[in-house]
Each structure stands twice: as C-alpha cells, then as structure tokens.
Amino acid sequence: MGAARSAAATAKPVGAARCAAATGQNEGVYVLVRRASDGEFLVDTLDEAGIPRAAVRRLTLSAFLSFVASVEPSTPAPRWVWDDTALIYPTLLAGGIRVRRCYDLRLCHVILKNSALTMTSELALAAPDRWDVASSPASDQAVPRATLFDFDATSVDDGTGESTAREFRRQLDAVASAGEPGRLRLLLAAESSGALVAAEMRYAGLPWRTDVHDLLLTRELGARVALGVRPERLETLAQCIRSELDDAALNPDSPQELIKALQRAGLAVTSTRGWELKKLQHPVIEPLLQYKKLSRLLSANGWTWMESWVVDGRFHADYVPGGVVTGRWATRGGGALQLPRQIRGAVVADDGWKFVVADAAQLEPRILAALAQDTGMARAGRGTDLYAGIVSSGVVETRDHAKVAMLGAMYGATTGESGRLMPRLARAYPQAIALTESAARAGERGEVVTTRLGRSSPIPGPGWHESQAQAYHQEATATDERRARSQARDWGRFTRNFIVQGSAAEWALCWIAEIRRELTALTIADAPPGLPGESGSRAERSASPGARAPFNSTPHLVFFLHDEVIVHTPAVHADAVVQIVTTAAETAGRLLFGDFPVDFMLTVATVDNYAQAK
Structure with a gap:
C-alpha cells in the first residue's frame, strides 16, 4: 500500500508540445524582476537558459515604471519573471501599465515540485526551502492555508536578485528534464497568465451598485x-x-x-x-x-x-490562483466564488457599457471525454447539451438520470440512483469510466495521479499510511480493516475527481488567458495609429468615469468562477467580445486536446446586470 509517485490516470498526449509552442512560450526575452528590501527594484534580462546577460540594475519605483513602459511594447513581448505576481503587478497597474506575459515563480514552483513529470529533477528532490513554505495550496475547496499568504519577496535577498534567478534556472531545468516538457510549459504559462488576470480583476473591480x-x-x-x-x-x-x-x-x-x-x-x-x-x-x-x-x-x-467590500462602486475581490490543490482558484475573503442569485442584480454595468457573461456547459464531463479519448461520449455532446445527448443515445431515460450517473462516475457515488445507473454508463462509454476507475484505484493504493498538463495530486498523509499498514498487521482487528478500507475509498474518490477537476481548471486557465490576449488585441486595433490601446477617440467616447485606468475605456475581465467569466465592455465592443469569448473556448480545447473532436459549448449573454444572464 505504498505511495508510489506515478502519472497514473493521465490521458495520452495529443499534440501537447505543438500546442505549447503555439503559445509562444519560448519566444522573446526574459526580464527578471525582484523587489529589494529597500523598496527598489532589481531588474535584469536573461537568456533562454535563465542566465543573466549583464549586471543587475537597481531602479527606483519611477524608473522601474518607465522601464517597463518602454520595454513592454516590444515584439514579441518580454516575459516578466518575478517571485509573485500578486506582489509586483499591482504596482504596475497603479502606474497605468499592463503587461502581456509573465512567469510567476511561486505558482510554478509548487506545480514542478509536486508533478510526477518532474519527480527526478533537482527542484523536486531538493530539501524544502522558502519557496515550498510559500507555495502550499489548500487540499480542499476552502480558503487556502495561511502560509500561502506569508510569502516574503525580500527574504534571503543577497542584493543582486541571484536567489530568484537561481530558482528560475532550477525551474527551467525541471521542465527540460520532463518526458513531455510541452505539457508543463503550457501549464506554467497558463498558471502565470491566470495570476495576471487575478491581479487585474482585483484592481479593476466588479461594477457594483x-x-x-x-x-x-x-x-x-x-x-x-x-x-x-x-x-x-x-x-x-x-x-x-x-x-x-x-x-x-x-x-x-x-x-x-x-x-x-x-x-x-x-x-x-x-x-x-x-x-x-x-x-x-x-x-x-x-x-x-x-x-x-x-x-x-x-x-x-x-x-x-x-x-466592507464595495469601494467606489466596485467589488475588489481578492482571488488566489492555485489556491486549491486541483488548481482551482480560491479567494481571500469577500466570497467572490459564491455570489448568491438574490444580489446579482446589484452587479450593474456602467452607462454605455455591457456585461458579456459566459459559462461552459457540462465542462467536467466534456473534459472527461477528451481525457479518455472516448469518442462516444464526445459525440453525445457534439453541438448539444451533453446530458440530453446521453438520453438521445438511449443510455438513460431522462436528463436528470444522465446527470446523476455522470456525477457518480466523477465523484465515486456507488449507491442509490447513481449506483443503479453506472453500469449503463460504463457500457456506453467504457473508456471514460475506465479512466475514472483507474484513477480511483491508484488513489486507493496511495499513488499519485496527474492532470492533462502535469499537475499531480498530493500523496496521503502519514496517518493514512499508518492506517493502511495497521490493517495488514497480524494483530489487526475488524475495526482496523474497516477504517483502512474507508480511508482508501475516500482517497480514491479524491483522485478520481482530481484528474477531471484539475484538467478542467487547466482548460479554464487557457480560456481566460486567451480571452485576455484577444481583448488586448481588440483594444490595440481600436486605437488610432501611434497611440496606446487605451486612447483614441472611439475609446474616449466610451470611457467610464467609474473605472480605474487602464481599464476605464477597454473591455476587460471582471469575474471568474471555475467555468464562468464576465467581461465588462463598452457597448460598441460587445459583439466582438462575444466572438472572442466563444473562440477562446475552442482554442483552449485545442491547446489541451489537439484535434480530438470534443465541443466545449458556452452559454453567452450580453446584459446590463448579472441577474439578467441567469
């Protein structure tokens, strides 16, 4: 009953390296940024191996803002490398500066430290250090552990930024040593882009009356x-x-x-x-x-x-990317992930603006179909509600039956209505059900399972292993055996869902990253030649006096909940934003699963307040 580190229940790769390359993750230059203990910024450019090209420069705040503003328009855009997006990026936003790409060392470290794809790397085998203390995600859906917020960006500062550069090189080496580095590169890029989105949404805020x-x-x-x-x-x-x-x-x-x-x-x-x-x-x-x-x-x-939470007509939610062990986000107070229907009418777009609200229909079952390469299940959801498609295929009688059976497959329900319907689902979609069962069995053995792009589940704690060992002891009682079986089944249910929920979180990260990228391109295209994207006569006509620059005249993400987004946009851009959000979902599917024919369908509404979308 050991805790073997394996990539159990991982789907076969489908063009992951090609997809990673398509995101431009290796193009351009790295710019390393670290805030020193005296408040100044340490800045240097790095080559593709993470080696500094010249001596580190020390810049005051104003000089740092000027430097970023001058370098960011380069083509291709630099990839800013810093300890923690949440600590550095708000300073840039307050100065009216957005960046296109970054690499968040804190978030990427926890992925690489625990991934089965990098288990033999120097980073994975190294003794715990400050990066490990700073990067502990919660193991459930609750608020993350306090240590996640205790990250000290100035600790172990040698005055040159070399400690950060050294960590970056360790991470690059860990990815390069992986059997399928393309998968991890895509995941790290998406995770880092998500950190930019989280910081921007907190800064811009969700319009609130x-x-x-x-x-x-x-x-x-x-x-x-x-x-x-x-x-x-x-x-x-x-x-x-x-x-x-x-x-x-x-x-x-x-x-x-x-x-x-x-x-x-x-x-x-x-x-x-x-x-x-x-x-x-x-x-x-x-x-x-x-x-x-x-x-x-x-x-x-x-x-x-x-x-407490609505300031100057905006709800500034404090999102925590990677705050849950599956890769889902958490929040630090404010409850942004649980806005009840009774108050959604208070989320009102500014005058002359609209909300584009989109959510992915049956995201996790569609992810399961793609992970398992189950063409039958994918076919059931092609161009239609997946649960309705399962009914049309003759697997079960009603949509409610289809939903209950599918939830049972992903969460391990074996009794009641779900248990009764599961055999039908297994006969109709053997590859999908086999994948979840394989993941469950791996968890019951204490093994690690891995998502589509490379995030691995944690191993059970010492108490779990002690209970399993006790059950095999010659003096074990029936109570010991029942306890061990119960704990093994519980962990199996966790790993069963981990691969699906974690892979769905990766799809969602790619989705919002693509939305953000295309919204930026739309803004630039709308501006007159020679002027920044947030300027220009058309943009100025739609400017919102209630919004902060640089988001006062441009479409931008203001809300994200696992499989749902809200974009706040000038009304003149609403149709273009709908197209961007829809196309981004298709792109996210291709990034993760290549040409596998699974549809990621969206429900999209253009509304004046959030309550109208549901």
Whole structure:
C-alpha cells in the first residue's frame, strides 16, 4: 500500500508540445524582476537558459515604471519573471501599465515540485526551502492555508536578485528534464497568465451598485436594522420556528439548541444541514430552511459585507490562483466564488457599457471525454447539451438520470440512483469510466495521479499510511480493516475527481488567458495609429468615469468562477467580445486536446446586470 509517485490516470498526449509552442512560450526575452528590501527594484534580462546577460540594475519605483513602459511594447513581448505576481503587478497597474506575459515563480514552483513529470529533477528532490513554505495550496475547496499568504519577496535577498534567478534556472531545468516538457510549459504559462488576470480583476473591480444592493436586501430581509438585531423577515421566521417547536427561547442561529429542539419534537436529526432537513416531514422544516437561506444572505452578503467590500462602486475581490490543490482558484475573503442569485442584480454595468457573461456547459464531463479519448461520449455532446445527448443515445431515460450517473462516475457515488445507473454508463462509454476507475484505484493504493498538463495530486498523509499498514498487521482487528478500507475509498474518490477537476481548471486557465490576449488585441486595433490601446477617440467616447485606468475605456475581465467569466465592455465592443469569448473556448480545447473532436459549448449573454444572464 505504498505511495508510489506515478502519472497514473493521465490521458495520452495529443499534440501537447505543438500546442505549447503555439503559445509562444519560448519566444522573446526574459526580464527578471525582484523587489529589494529597500523598496527598489532589481531588474535584469536573461537568456533562454535563465542566465543573466549583464549586471543587475537597481531602479527606483519611477524608473522601474518607465522601464517597463518602454520595454513592454516590444515584439514579441518580454516575459516578466518575478517571485509573485500578486506582489509586483499591482504596482504596475497603479502606474497605468499592463503587461502581456509573465512567469510567476511561486505558482510554478509548487506545480514542478509536486508533478510526477518532474519527480527526478533537482527542484523536486531538493530539501524544502522558502519557496515550498510559500507555495502550499489548500487540499480542499476552502480558503487556502495561511502560509500561502506569508510569502516574503525580500527574504534571503543577497542584493543582486541571484536567489530568484537561481530558482528560475532550477525551474527551467525541471521542465527540460520532463518526458513531455510541452505539457508543463503550457501549464506554467497558463498558471502565470491566470495570476495576471487575478491581479487585474482585483484592481479593476466588479461594477457594483450599492443602492440596488440595499433595495434587494430590503426586499428579501426587510429594512436595515442595527448590527446584531434580526431584520423583520428573519425575526418573523424565527418566531414561526419557535412556535412550531414550542420553544419560546430558542435561538435558531444556534445549531446545538436547534438540534435539541428538533429532537424534542420527535425528529431524528444529528445536524442542521439543509440536505438533511429536507428529508424530514414537519411544519417547521419550510420556515427553518427559509430562515437558514436568508440568514446566510445577511451574514455573507448583507449590509456589513457591502460596506466592507464595495469601494467606489466596485467589488475588489481578492482571488488566489492555485489556491486549491486541483488548481482551482480560491479567494481571500469577500466570497467572490459564491455570489448568491438574490444580489446579482446589484452587479450593474456602467452607462454605455455591457456585461458579456459566459459559462461552459457540462465542462467536467466534456473534459472527461477528451481525457479518455472516448469518442462516444464526445459525440453525445457534439453541438448539444451533453446530458440530453446521453438520453438521445438511449443510455438513460431522462436528463436528470444522465446527470446523476455522470456525477457518480466523477465523484465515486456507488449507491442509490447513481449506483443503479453506472453500469449503463460504463457500457456506453467504457473508456471514460475506465479512466475514472483507474484513477480511483491508484488513489486507493496511495499513488499519485496527474492532470492533462502535469499537475499531480498530493500523496496521503502519514496517518493514512499508518492506517493502511495497521490493517495488514497480524494483530489487526475488524475495526482496523474497516477504517483502512474507508480511508482508501475516500482517497480514491479524491483522485478520481482530481484528474477531471484539475484538467478542467487547466482548460479554464487557457480560456481566460486567451480571452485576455484577444481583448488586448481588440483594444490595440481600436486605437488610432501611434497611440496606446487605451486612447483614441472611439475609446474616449466610451470611457467610464467609474473605472480605474487602464481599464476605464477597454473591455476587460471582471469575474471568474471555475467555468464562468464576465467581461465588462463598452457597448460598441460587445459583439466582438462575444466572438472572442466563444473562440477562446475552442482554442483552449485545442491547446489541451489537439484535434480530438470534443465541443466545449458556452452559454453567452450580453446584459446590463448579472441577474439578467441567469
């Protein structure tokens, strides 16, 4: 039951090296940037091997901004190499400067340190250092560990920037030593581009109308009251809950009190989770579920949230690229990844502007079809809703059945309706189901699985291995064996989904990177000759007084949620942006899977506020 490092459950490469080359990852020059402890910037150019071409220059802030502004327009654009995009790029944005490409050493380090493709590299075998402390992603969907935010860009500074240059060379060597370096180059480029997008979205902000937000909250909750006092509708529901449970002193916000009250009413409950409450039959259930829903709205996105997070008409979400172990993003407060429907109407485009909202339909099942090279599953989703296509193929009777079965395949549900339908799915799409089963078995053995481009799952912790070893001990009890089997199955469910969710995250990164690149090209094309992309008469006519330069007159990404994006654009560019977003999805599919015939379909809407898109 050892923890062998392997690339188990990785799809066969489909033109990965060709796709990586197509992104221009090896073109142009590297420019190494590091902020010194005295606040100045250490800058040097590097060759393709990461070797400095000349002595490091020390630049003041103003000199650094002038340098970047003068070098960035070069063709091809330089690739800026720095410790952490989140620490360097906001300074450039505040100076009105955007860059086209970068290489984020912190994000790339964690990928290369843990990838099965680079397991024999010097970087992977080296003892932990400051880069490892700085690069620990969360192992679940929650907020990342605090260490992810403790990265000190000035630590171990020798005054020359050599420590950063040395790390960059280690990373270049690790990629070069990989069996399929093209896959990793594409992943590192996409991850770094995602860091640029995250910084730009935080700086530009998501347009937000606090007056509309207040109206929506009042409609849902009642008039605003003092902090700590329940709004009218919540208090009415609380009184109803107390009446139904015959407990005048009950605090419905206390899970312990609520569980005891429900049990006294004859209900067998062990938690107050919504899914468990929905199984029960009692007059208190409906008002209780409504109370929980509205209470969540008040605490997560109520008036206090609005005053804390919306500044000058913009919600400045603090995204954390790579914050989840699968490569998905997390956020550091603000809940940008969970904006409830009740308040989406407050997300309002500026006058003369529009939102282009796009989300990828059934992204993870389509990723699974492409990973497994399952032409039957890909065919079911060609030009149509994938679940409807599965029904049309005669595999199951209803769309709900298709969805339940597919979720079971990707998340390991073996009981209930999903377990009943899984054999049909396996017969219809044997390659896809075999891929997820193989990944699950690898996880149960404690092995590593790897995504399409090269991000590998972590190995289980020491406690997991101890439990597995104990189960084989001659003195093992039935309890030991059950515990070991349960833990093995749990880890297998994790690795089963890791390859799909992680590969979907890679597709999404390529998608937003391509959107960003094409939006920049659209801006430049719209400008008169000789002027920067954000200038020009047409751009000036559509300029937004509520937006920050350099985003006050150009289409730009303002929101990203796993498989969904929002672009804020002058109305005159809306049709062009729709085309860019749609074409970018097709390009992302080709980058990951070459010519394999799988459709990545989008639902796209051009709207004045976010609520209109759903």
